[in-house]
Amino acid sequence: MEAILKRTAQRVHESEDEKLLIEQAQSGDREAFEQLVRRHDRDILRLAFHMLGNREEAREVFQETFLKAYRSLGRFRFESSFYTWIYRIATNVSLDHLRKRQTLKEEISYESDTETHPDRPALKDTLAATTYYSNPERRLYGKEVGQKIQDALKTLSEKERLVFELRHYQGLRLKMIGEIMGSTEETAKNYLFRATQKLRAYLTNV
Amino acid sequence: MNLNCKEYQHQITLLLYEELPEGAYPGLEAHLQECDDCRSAFESEKAMHSVFANDTTGWDVPSDLLVESRKALADQLDRIERKRPWWRVPTFSVVFTPMRLLESAALIAMGLALGVYVSNQQGRNIAELVPNSAPDNQVSLIPRNGAISNLQVVNADPATGQVELAGEVSQPLRFRGRMEDDVVRQLLFSALRDPNNPGSRLKAVEVLSQKPTDEPIEEALIGALVYDDDAGVRMRALEGLKKFANEKHVRAAFMYTLQNDQNAGIRIEAIEALTTHNPKDPDLAQKLTEATEKDDNPYIRTKVLQFVGTTK
Numbered sequence: 001m002e003a004i005l006k007r008t009a010q011r012v013h014e015s016e017d018e019k020l021l022i023e024q025a026q027s028g029d030r031e032a033f034e035q036l037v038r039r040h041d042r043d044i045l046r047l048a049f050h051m052l053g054n055r056e057e058a059r060e061v062f063q064e065t066f067l068k069a070y071r072s073l074g075r076f077r078f079e080s081s082f083y084t085w086i087y088r089i090a091t092n093v094s095l096d097h098l099r100k101r102q103t104l105k106e107e108i109s110y111e112s113d114t115e116t117h118p119d120r121p122a123l124k125d126t127l128a129a130t131t132y133y134s135n136p137e138r139r140l141y142g143k144e145v146g147q148k149i150q151d152a153l154k155t156l157s158e159k160e161r162l163v164f165e166l167r168h169y170q171g172l173r174l175k176m177i178g179e180i181m182g183s184t185e186e187t188a189k190n191y192l193f194r195a196t197q198k199l200r201a202y203l204t205n206v
Numbered sequence: 207m208n209l210n211c212k213e214y215q216h217q218i219t220l221l222l223y224e225e226l227p228e229g230a231y232p233g234l235e236a237h238l239q240e241c242d243d244c245r246s247a248f249e250s251e252k253a254m255h256s257v258f259a260n261d262t263t264g265w266d267v268p269s270d271l272l273v274e275s276r277k278a279l280a281d282q283l284d285r286i287e288r289k290r291p292w293w294r295v296p297t298f299s300v301v302f303t304p305m306r307l308l309e310s311a312a313l314i315a316m317g318l319a320l321g322v323y324v325s326n327q328q329g330r331n332i333a334e335l336v337p338n339s340a341p342d343n344q345v346s347l348i349p350r351n352g353a354i355s356n357l358q359v360v361n362a363d364p365a366t367g368q369v370e371l372a373g374e375v376s377q378p379l380r381f382r383g384r385m386e387d388d389v390v391r392q393l394l395f396s397a398l399r400d401p402n403n404p405g406s407r408l409k410a411v412e413v414l415s416q417k418p419t420d421e422p423i424e425e426a427l428i429g430a431l432v433y434d435d436d437a438g439v440r441m442r443a444l445e446g447l448k449k450f451a452n453e454k455h456v457r458a459a460f461m462y463t464l465q466n467d468q469n470a471g472i473r474i475e476a477i478e479a480l481t482t483h484n485p486k487d488p489d490l491a492q493k494l495t496e497a498t499e500k501d502d503n504p505y506i507r508t509k510v511l512q513f514v515g516t517t518k
Contacts, residue, residue: 030283031399037279038425045275046267055271062275063282070283146261167223168258174225189220196219200247200254 018082026074033073037066040083043170044090050165051094061097065090080179087172087180091162098158152202156195163191164199210237214244218251269458277432353377385417395426404436411439415446424450428459437469444475451483457490461497470503477506481513491517 018039024032041062048061068089076085156164159181166172166180167188174192178185217234220226226234238245354373361370383390397403397410411430414423430443444463450456460476467473477494484490491514498510 030287031396033283034280037276041276042267042272045272049267049271055268058267058271059275059278063279066279067282067286070286145257149258149261174223189216189225192223193216193219196251196254197215200250203254203257204250 015081019078022073022076022078022082026076033070036082040086041066044086047087047090047165047170048094050169051162052097057097057101061090061093064093068093084176084179087166087176088182091166091180095158095162148203152199155198155202160191160195160198163188164195167192211241211244214238214241215247218244218248222251222255269455270462273428273432273455273459273462280433385413391422395422398426398430398434401435404434404439407434407436407439408442411442411446415442424453424456428455431459432462437472440467440469441472441475444472444479448475448479449483451479457484461493464494464501464506465497470506473501473503473506474509477509481509486517488517 018036021032021036025036044065045058045062048065049055049058052058052061065086069086076082080088153161153164162181163177166177167174172180174188175185177188181188214234214237217226217230221231221234238248353376355376361368363369379393381389381393385391394410394414397406398414400406407430411427414426417423424447427443427446431440431447434440434443440463444460447456447459451460457480460480463476464473464480467476477498480490480494491510494510495514498506501507
């Protein structure tokens with residue numbers, strides 16, 4: 001009981017401390033903003049890295065997320081936690097990047113189909129070559145199970161991937177994931193269910 | 207499979223993610239005892255979790271990516287701040303309104319009280335402030351031994367006579383304390399961020415290097431090593447971190463330095479520290495080979511070859 005009270009008191013202290021930092025950052029205190037960034041930047045980078053699958057895009061998402069936060073912090077009204085707010089920005093930016101990548105894929109596929117660029121590598125290969133799942137660093141680890149998991153994760157839709165990432169790897173509760181997605185816990189549950197169904201089917205024989 | 211089974215399989219997913227409401231568990235348990243399909247789904251989903259749990263193929267974000275991303279963000283924020291119009295730069299602001307006057311007076315009183323308290327309690331010297339808070343005299347906002355710079359007129363309304371000014375106030379400061387004190391640390395960290403004074407950044411790094419025993423100091427030194435424009439400051443930060451060159455974050459920062467620092471002397475120190483503190487490490491050997499294959503400094507390339515030789 002004492003431990004619970006202590007943890008609760010610590011959380012209250014942390015949340016008050018964060019509120020103060022946000023207020024200072026809102027009034028233009030760069031150092032306060034940087035402290036806020038440091039509290040969450042590892043998690044945001046991990047999310048971006050897992051979602052986008054390569055260093056360059058992960059770095060872009062990281063930067064875009066915190067720059068958006070920096071520019072719109074003045075409009076943050078403490079209606080959600082800062083954690084939820086920054087994750088919401090990061091997930092939207094990540095999804096935008098995935099969509100842009102999809103658009104690019106469709107455009108290049110169209111051109112490739114016309115057979116006007118026979119020397120151009122297939123987009124599938126280009127994308128695969130730049131993804132985290134198949135980049136040289138990862139290949140060095142090259143374990144069969146890891147590769148299977150990466151392949152399985154590629155079968156998920158953007159939102160299924162996002163919910164699975166946030167729940168499985170980032171350990172967020174489904175309620176918070178719903179909030180981050182601007183949706184409900186129920187929707188998050190459904191995405192998680194669909195994701196696990198697909199993964200189960202893919203990984204049956206591993 | 208009927209709809210009921212589908213619902214139970216939803217519950218299986220929630221159970222394995224510890225999100226199943228407590229009241230739902232007995233029903234699920236009973237169903238699993240009588241339904242082969244759902245029991246098989248349960249086993250299959252447990253197996254899937256085991257597969258993920260056994261995946262050790264490096265889901266961690268590479269440390270150097272975090273260092274790079276932080277640096278890129280800091281550079282971008284610097285650029286934004288440089289472009290920002292001067293009237294939006296956070297500075298002190300004096301507006302001649304009664305509410306602001308009261309707020310200002312209250313702030314001065316609080317500042318004085320804090321100054322006197324700290325001075326009396328710990329025998330530390332805080333620069334003297336003027337104890338004059340006469341509301342009709344705005345010059346009293348400025349410490350007697352302070353200096354004003356970059357004063358600008360933000361707004362001047364001839365109809366109301368209201369004027370808004372913005373500028374910066376600085377005043378001498380002297381503080382004594384131990385390295386463990388938060389105030390001492392904050393002052394040193396603040397000195398590290400002073401873009402106009404490399405001498406003070408160097409001094410701060412030297413002092414922090416004396417006792418780089420905890421994470422905030424280690425992070426500050428890594429920040430200086432990676433971000434500082436002054437080679438002397440970066441070198442001193444590297445020296446302070448040397449003995450931790452086998453720790454993950456320090457090692458990543460040294461690798462970053464090795465690949466990005468323009469100063470060959472600093473790169474040489476980085477490679478010396480990495481190879482000394484991570485002897486016979488084949489993983490490091492491979493990374494060093496990749497990182498330095500295009501380095502134009504022959505000493506660095508030779509050093510890497512020698513190190514690679516020790517790992518075979």
